[in-house]
Amino acid sequence: MAHVTLLERVKRAFARLLGRAPLEPGRFVTGSKFSWSGWLGATPWAWPSREYLVYVPRGYSRWKRRPMIVLLHGCRQTPEEIATGTRIAALADRNGWLVLLPRQTEKANPWRCWNWFDARTSAGDGETAVVLAQLREVRRTYRAHPRRVFVAGMSAGGALAATLGMDSGQTFAGVFVHSGIASGAASGPLAALDVMMHGADTKYEAIAAAARGRNPGSVVPLCAIHGGRDDVVAQINAIQLVRQYLVRDGRLEPSEHPPAELPPPDADTSREVGDGRTMKTTDYRVGDRVVVRLVRVAELGHAWSGGDASLSYNDAEPPDATALLGEFIIEQIRDQRKFGFGRT
Numbered sequence: 001m002a003h004v005t006l007l008e009r010v011k012r013a014f015a016r017l018l019g020r021a022p023l024e025p026g027r028f029v030t031g032s033k034f035s036w037s038g039w040l041g042a043t044p045w046a047w048p049s050r051e052y053l054v055y056v057p058r059g060y061s062r063w064k065r066r067p068m069i070v071l072l073h074g075c076r077q078t079p080e081e082i083a084t085g086t087r088i089a090a091l092a093d094r095n096g097w098l099v100l101l102p103r104q105t106e107k108a109n110p111w112r113c114w115n116w117f118d119a120r121t122s123a124g125d126g127e128t129a130v131v132l133a134q135l136r137e138v139r140r141t142y143r144a145h146p147r148r149v150f151v152a153g154m155s156a157g158g159a160l161a162a163t164l165g166m167d168s169g170q171t172f173a174g175v176f177v178h179s180g181i182a183s184g185a186a187s188g189p190l191a192a193l194d195v196m197m198h199g200a201d202t203k204y205e206a207i208a209a210a211a212r213g214r215n216p217g218s219v220v221p222l223c224a225i226h227g228g229r230d231d232v233v234a235q236i237n238a239i240q241l242v243r244q245y246l247v248r249d250g251r252l253e254p255s256e257h258p259p260a261e262l263p264p265p266d267a268d269t270s271r272e273v274g275d276g277r278t279m280k281t282t283d284y285r286v287g288d289r290v291v292v293r294l295v296r297v298a299e300l301g302h303a304w305s306g307g308d309a310s311l312s313y314n315d316a317e318p319p320d321a322t323a324l325l326g327e328f329i330i331e332q333i334r335d336q337r338k339f340g341f342g343r344t
Contacts, residue, residue: 023059026093028083030054033137037129042118042189046108050127052134053079055099056142057092067148067173067329068098070135070164072157074179074313075113079103082154085307085314086322095326100138102131116159117186117195122207128163132171147341150329152176154304154313155233159185162241165220166248167211170342174221174332175245176325179233179302182241183207199236205254208247218342219249219286221335223293223328225321227300235296236260242284242294249291251284262294273297273318289335295324 031052038048057066069092073082079101083089092099104112108127120126139146151172153161158180165175166183184207185200186192195201212218222245226238239262246252252263267283277299284292297305297319305321307314 026058026060026089027056028053029056031134031137033130033134035129035133037125038127038133039120040108040115040118040126041120042115043108046105048126048130050105050108050130050134051103052138053083053101053103054138054142055083055089055092055101057089057096057098059093059096060098060142062143064096065143065145065148066096066098067150067333068100068135068139068142068144069325069329070100070102070131070149070151070161072102072114072131072151072153072160073104073112074153074155074157075109075111077112077154077157077313081311082157082304085311086304087308088322091322091326095329097329098138098142098144100134102134113156114153114160115189116156116163116181117189117192119188121160122163122184124167127160131160131164132168135171147336148173148333150174150176150332152178152325153180154178155180155302159183162222162244165222166208166244167214168220170215170218172220173336173341174223174328176328177222177224177241178304178321179226179230180224180241181233181237182244185237185240196233196237198234199260200240203256204240204244205247205252205258208244209254212248212250219289219291220245220342221249221289221291221293221328221332223295223324225295225297225305225324227302227305227315228296228298229301232302238294238296242282242292245292246284249286251286251291266290275317277318279319287339289339290331293328295319 034049151161158177163183186195270280282294303315309316
């Protein structure tokens with residue numbers, strides 16, 4: 001490859017700014033990051049480092065700070081598969097957003113699940129610490145906007161996303177959980193399968209109350225999507241996730257014995273989305289701001305809605321969860337300008 005001088009790079013940058021040069025195509029870049037806090041309790045032999053992919057969007061330039069999405073894959077998936085299945089690169093190109101895609105290792109989990117049930121991870125160390133270390137490195141390297149970082153995930157990745165957002169009100173501008181589980185919902189690895197089918201065996205609302213106590217006045221908006229035919233992660237987990245973030249954001253007082261139902265919403269709408277499917281959207285507000293949104297699709301199983309069905313854990317039928325993720329991010333950026341970062 002021919003050497004490009006600094007002067008040539010500056011000329012190209014100015015040409016792009018003036019609209020006189022074609023936009024460079026988007027690209028995936030690999031990396032890895034270690035964290036001393038990343039040791040797991042469940043698999044202490046797993047080295048606390050993980051590889052990752054970064055998607056650098058079409059037309060990227062260091063002159064402009066950009067929002068960033070941290071997208072966490074589910075069990076038996078890879079970053080490449082969730083990127084393809086969700087078509088996240090196309091969303092990133094349209095909006096100029098960066099995407100960080102951490103990679104789980106079989107040494108840490110034989111099914112490549114994120115260890116959301118690990119006590120150290122739930123407490124902010126373990127894989128939570130590793131992903132946060134990756135985030136800081138990528139944010140610095142690519143000059144991502146420090147107040148416009150969002151975390152999203154599918155299944156086990158959604159459970160880890162919920163954990164990342166719970167106690168990181170100064171890091172994430174929003175959390176998007178597809179088919180996931182509340183933060184700290186399992187008391188340990190042996191309880192994980194039972195929690196997936198029957199809901200939390202911990203005081204999950206108390207976890208949220210403690211997080212709010214450590215971050216008084218902060219708000220971490222949540223958008224959760226769940227399928228009515230999900231036979232891997234039961235719908236009770238979506239209800240508990242919503243209740244947990246309502247406590248986290250000061251919309252709901254914690255209950256010693258939380259009911260297995262949603263509190264009365266501020267808005268509740270249903271609409272046909274095509275192919276006989278119905279999308280029910282339930283919103284909760286603090287003041288004028290929607291802080292928690294639950295989207296339920298009665299006909300959806302354990303799969304990313306609107307994804308590439310040639311890959312596992314993707315359902316091609318509507319609604320398009322990636323489009324809903326994009327709308328959620330745009331809405332949060334708008335609310336940041338109106339209400340300020342991390343507050344109502």
